[in-house]
Amino acid sequence: MWRVGFGLEKLGLLAQRRPVLFSLLVLVLIAVAGVNFRNVAFTGSVLAVLPDSSRAFRDYEEIKDDYRNFSRDVTVLVESDRLLTSEGMEALRNLQLDISLSDGVTNASSIFSVPDFDVDSGEVVEWFPEELGSDGETADLVDRLIAKYPPAASLLDRQRKVAVIIATLTAGVQEDDGVSFEAFRRLREDALAAAPEDFKLSFTGLTPIGAAILETLIDDQVKLTGLGLLLGTLIAYLIFRNFLAALLCAIPPVLTALWAFGLFAFFGIRINYLTTVLPSLALILAFADGIFLYFRWQTLNSHHHDAEENLTEAITRVGPASSLTSITTALAFLSFAYADSEALKEFAYLGAGAVSLAFIAVIVGLPVSIHWAIRLGLARTGIHKEPAFQRVGKQVRPAIIGHPWILALAGVVLVGVLCYTQKDITAEYRLVEYLPSDSNVRYGELLADEVTGGRALMLISVPFAESGGLENPANRARLEAVDAVAAEQFGADKVFSARQLFATASSETAKAKIAGLLGEAAEREGTSLESKRGDASLVTVRLSSQMPVAQVEAETRALRKRLSALSYGADVRVTGFPVLMSIEFTHLIEQLRISLILAISFGVVILGIATRSPLMFLAATTPNLLPIFFILSLLYLKGGTVNMSEVVALTLAFGIAIDNAVHLINVFDSQRKEGKETRHALASALEEAGPALTAGTVIICVSFVVTQFSAMPLVPALGELIIATLVVALLSNLLILPANILTLEGLKQRFFPSEPQAGSDAAETQAGKAQP
Amino acid sequence: MKFTLFCQAALALSLLQAPARAETASEFLKSLEGDFSGRGSAVVVGKDTTKISCKLSNRFEESSNSLNVAGECASTKGKGKVSGTVTASNDQLKGNFVSTRQNVKVTKSDGQYANGKMVLSTMMMDEKVGRLIRVRQSVERTDGGIKATFFTYDNATQEYKPAGSISLKKQ
Numbered sequence: 001m002w003r004v005g006f007g008l009e010k011l012g013l014l015a016q017r018r019p020v021l022f023s024l025l026v027l028v029l030i031a032v033a034g035v036n037f038r039n040v041a042f043t044g045s046v047l048a049v050l051p052d053s054s055r056a057f058r059d060y061e062e063i064k065d066d067y068r069n070f071s072r073d074v075t076v077l078v079e080s081d082r083l084l085t086s087e088g089m090e091a092l093r094n095l096q097l098d099i100s101l102s103d104g105v106t107n108a109s110s111i112f113s114v115p116d117f118d119v120d121s122g123e124v125v126e127w128f129p130e131e132l133g134s135d136g137e138t139a140d141l142v143d144r145l146i147a148k149y150p151p152a153a154s155l156l157d158r159q160r161k162v163a164v165i166i167a168t169l170t171a172g173v174q175e176d177d178g179v180s181f182e183a184f185r186r187l188r189e190d191a192l193a194a195a196p197e198d199f200k201l202s203f204t205g206l207t208p209i210g211a212a213i214l215e216t217l218i219d220d221q222v223k224l225t226g227l228g229l230l231l232g233t234l235i236a237y238l239i240f241r242n243f244l245a246a247l248l249c250a251i252p253p254v255l256t257a258l259w260a261f262g263l264f265a266f267f268g269i270r271i272n273y274l275t276t277v278l279p280s281l282a283l284i285l286a287f288a289d290g291i292f293l294y295f296r297w298q299t300l301n302s303h304h305h306d307a308e309e310n311l312t313e314a315i316t317r318v319g320p321a322s323s324l325t326s327i328t329t330a331l332a333f334l335s336f337a338y339a340d341s342e343a344l345k346e347f348a349y350l351g352a353g354a355v356s357l358a359f360i361a362v363i364v365g366l367p368v369s370i371h372w373a374i375r376l377g378l379a380r381t382g383i384h385k386e387p388a389f390q391r392v393g394k395q396v397r398p399a400i401i402g403h404p405w406i407l408a409l410a411g412v413v414l415v416g417v418l419c420y421t422q423k424d425i426t427a428e429y430r431l432v433e434y435l436p437s438d439s440n441v442r443y444g445e446l447l448a449d450e451v452t453g454g455r456a457l458m459l460i461s462v463p464f465a466e467s468g469g470l471e472n473p474a475n476r477a478r479l480e481a482v483d484a485v486a487a488e489q490f491g492a493d494k495v496f497s498a499r500q501l502f503a504t505a506s507s508e509t510a511k512a513k514i515a516g517l518l519g520e521a522a523e524r525e526g527t528s529l530e531s532k533r534g535d536a537s538l539v540t541v542r543l544s545s546q547m548p549v550a551q552v553e554a555e556t557r558a559l560r561k562r563l564s565a566l567s568y569g570a571d572v573r574v575t576g577f578p579v580l581m582s583i584e585f586t587h588l589i590e591q592l593r594i595s596l597i598l599a600i601s602f603g604v605v606i607l608g609i610a611t612r613s614p615l616m617f618l619a620a621t622t623p624n625l626l627p628i629f630f631i632l633s634l635l636y637l638k639g640g641t642v643n644m645s646e647v648v649a650l651t652l653a654f655g656i657a658i659d660n661a662v663h664l665i666n667v668f669d670s671q672r673k674e675g676k677e678t679r680h681a682l683a684s685a686l687e688e689a690g691p692a693l694t695a696g697t698v699i700i701c702v703s704f705v706v707t708q709f710s711a712m713p714l715v716p717a718l719g720e721l722i723i724a725t726l727v728v729a730l731l732s733n734l735l736i737l738p739a740n741i742l743t744l745e746g747l748k749q750r751f752f753p754s755e756p757q758a759g760s761d762a763a764e765t766q767a768g769k770a771q772p
Numbered sequence: 773m774k775f776t777l778f779c780q781a782a783l784a785l786s787l788l789q790a791p792a793r794a795e796t797a798s799e800f801l802k803s804l805e806g807d808f809s810g811r812g813s814a815v816v817v818g819k820d821t822t823k824i825s826c827k828l829s830n831r832f833e834e835s836s837n838s839l840n841v842a843g844e845c846a847s848t849k850g851k852g853k854v855s856g857t858v859t860a861s862n863d864q865l866k867g868n869f870v871s872t873r874q875n876v877k878v879t880k881s882d883g884q885y886a887n888g889k890m891v892l893s894t895m896m897m898d899e900k901v902g903r904l905i906r907v908r909q910s911v912e913r914t915d916g917g918i919k920a921t922f923f924t925y926d927n928a929t930q931e932y933k934p935a936g937s938i939s940l941k942k943q
Contacts, residue, residue: 093848094811097825100846101809112848124849126820130813 006327006610009319012363016311019371022364026255033262040261042221043270044214045177047206050341056583059575063459067538068168068526070457071206071577074184075448076165076191079200083161084139086132091196093128096165098194104183106525108167111155114145119506122513148504151496154452154542162451169207181211202444204455206577212441213434216711217276224280224715225257228706232287235702236294239695244378245294251369252290253283255361260354267350273434274347274648277707277715281652282354284703285329289322289362291699292692297370307374311367319363321666324610325659326359328603332655335599336648339591351652392734393690397683400738404746407739411622411732418629421636426550427589428641429581431456436711445545453494454542456578458556460486461536463571469534470498470515473508479537482572485562489555490541497539498529543578548641552582585644592647599651600625603658611665615748619740620661626736627728628654631721645714649721656700656722657729661737664689668741678745682738690734697730797860797885801839802832808843812938814922816847821936823847828854828940837861858883858892865892879904908932 015022082088093112100108116127132138146153155164169183184207236249260279296318300310333351336344373379435442448455462482464475483499505511522530530537556579563569608617628650635642667689671681707719808828813821828843838859858865865883883892896905906925919939923932
């Protein structure tokens with residue numbers, strides 16, 4: 001009767017016939033996964049999903065090589081009520097010195113580091129004296145320094161009483177995530193130990209962010225996997241009210257989780273903020289499919305006493321659906337391979353692998369476990385229990401059978417309208433969305449963004465016209481011109497470059513001296529002002545890390561346009577973290593949206609192939625597009641943007657949701673083959689499949705509640721979107737899909753009338769209407 | 773650069789922690805083994821003193837009666853490494869210190885330990901500008917720690933002038 005599983009269910013039947021062999025096979029897989037389990041590794045890098053061969057990425061890396069690695073800077077925020085007093089400022093200076101001496105730190109800067117030069121000689125002079133005077137004198141010093149060098153305001157917010165210390169990690173430490181995270185932890189420990197009690201410290205920057213994400217990923221894996229298994233077992237217990245049932249249903253997800261981690265470790269792939277969801281997702285799918293199979297087996301047990309025979313029947317009936325569930329979900333994952341990103345390709349293959357492992361755990365692990373439970377005399381037959389949601393099919397039937405074309409038309413119109421809104425949805429990336437909620441680093445990032453006037457740095461590299469570095473007036477003229485362009489667009493207080501230092505010098509001698517000092521520092525350790533080779537200078541623009549990527553993209557375009565007025569404008573490189581993200585994430589999200597279309601196409605085509613019916617292919621289109629467009633429209637209403645995890649969630653949700661259509665269509669198909677006319681067949685399909693689909697959706701949705709316990713904001717969002725999509729998909733497949741089938745069958749009869757058969761539509765329309 | 777001065781000074785400070793009785797220079801150096809850190813002031817840039825912080829690790833070699841010094845000093849303008857070797861011979865101390873700063877070479881360094889006080893003098897050449905730099909460190913014990921005073925040689929007056937001080941504590 002079930003023919004949609006491409007015969008993969010035979011694996012389960014084989015496992016039932018050769019339980020010893022397959023039990024050994026399962027044990028071998030457990031052993032292999034167990035051996036590899038200790039090698040599971042994680043990465044907290046937020047750049048992990050970016051394609052590292054792109055032009056934008058190369059530009060970003062080159063700038064870091066040419067100047068210094070800005071991405072590893074650790075921003076320490078210091079809050080204290082006495083910060084603006086002499087005592088407070090002295091404590092701040094001491095803290096800066098202590099942070100400087102932390103292992104793995106090259107240098108630490110604060111407002112005390114702002115360089116000042118003698119106007120005549122260009123020699124460096126100390127702005128702050130060794131011993132600070134009265135509170136009033138100190139405040140005056142700060143005010144005058146900021147008036148002289150406006151960008152210094154980004155290091156001390158006088159209104160909020162927040163100071164900023166920026167620690168640069170040493171070059172050797174910067175290259176390795178693990179080492180840099182370790183250096184950051186030492187720095188944090190040293191800083192917290194050195195800070196006075198009334199100093200509140202928070203930390204941000206890509207390194208603290210990466211370290212925080214890493215800690216959360218590890219914590220999440222333990223929490224989500226543990227809670228997922230617990231929740232799933234609880235659902236199984238609530239459904240079956242039997243400990244053995246709960247235990248048996250927990251076996252496929254346990255196997256899936258173990259094998260999935262083994263898969264990661266076996267291929268030496270580090271779990272990142274994207275792939276972290278895979279073990280939990282696969283585990284949930286294994287639970288849902290396992291419960292379906294067990295449910296069928298238990299239902300059969302209530303009517304027939306041969307438990308082994310019932311198991312064979314359950315595998316034969318549920319196995320094909322599980323196969324197709326796995327195929328469509330795996331295809332949804334594989335659609336991510338379309339993206340340029342190696343990390344997304346990894347996600348695609350690992351996701352498909354994890355889904356396959358979940359399928360094996362269900363189709364092999366569960367039958368084998370049930371077999372041994374039967375052999376041990378633990379299985380009982382002859383107990384009847386009515387399944388949950390038994391009346392769902394009957395309840396929706398009148399709405400469909402009565403006026404199918406209204407629902408079908410409503411589906412088409414809704415899809416059309418909702419599809420139209422898609423053109424205005426833009427890609428979005430906000431760093432803060434990737435930060436663990438309630439974390440110190442999230443607080444630090446938000447605070448730093450306000451205090452510094454924008455923590456995201458746009459980097460503009462100005463190539464020199466001639467040799468001689470900044471000592472050459474022609475090169476300084478270029479720097480001044482580009483600085484002026486940036487200041488005009490973003491505001492002078494957002495722009496920082498060596499120009500401001502030269503502006504304080506009164507003579508060419510002083511400027512040459514300053515240039516010499518800058519060149520020496522750049523060559524020695526790399527600075528944010530002049531390139532190490534002395535062939536370019538940098539203009540830095542502070543942007544809010546909350547700025548939407550579309551706006552960053554627009555600002556970058558506008559800047560390039562302004563720069564094009566300069567004869568050397570085309571040679572000026574514009575990059576930086578926000579620019580990189582605006583280019584790459586926009587591109588990546590666009591590609592993911594194509595992946596979503598691919599996933600939809602794959603799913604519907606597979607459905608068409610499985611049912612061998614173009615009519616079913618058409619009927620399934622609107623009910624399965626509707627949930628996706630509905631959720632996208634909600635996102636549009638929420639802000640008009642879609643981020644990466646939302647597209648990923650929608651794609652995965654589609655892969656899971658389309659199974660509703662498969663189940664319904666196949667029961668309908670089998671009913672038709674038994675000779676029932678369309679309405680009767682559909683009524684029977686709704687009655688049989690409706691409760692199962694509702695139960696399945698409830699099981700998966702409840703299981704996805706576990707994502708709400710993640711501290712990573714993306715994971716709960718992903719869970720919420722999948723739950724919302726599945727609920728809409730259930731409704732559309734219970735209401736619009738049957739309506740589409742009826743309408744299309746009606747149209748088919750009208751335009752391509754066939755010979756009346758026994759139980760034909762025309763003869764039995766009234767009977768169909770008369771169904772309760 | 774004058775950043776070297778406080779690195780040198782910090783290094784000299786590590787040569788402290790003398791025991792109560794009179795002792796040989798070798799015993800004095802041996803007593804300096806260990807990890808030290810502390811805060812003080814020194815001339816880093818320009819002519820004025822500024823706050824500094826240092827962290828040093830000293831290891832004594834019996835065979836050569838020498839003390840190897842490694843560590844870092846930081847000011848609000850930057851951070852530099854200090855490393856070197858000081859060898860004891862009777863009451864005399866000598867050796868050369870190597871700064872990581874470019875273009876500066878130590879040409880001569882010697883000192884004397886007597887009556888619980890050590891004086892170490894160093895001459896350096898700034899190879900970039902061809903200027904000779906002379907510094908001196910005077911070190912004495914205080915309650916619970918060590919205090920050192922730094923001097924730089926003023927060519928105009930031909931006298932050593934105070935250039936900061938620092939206190940280090942054993943970790």
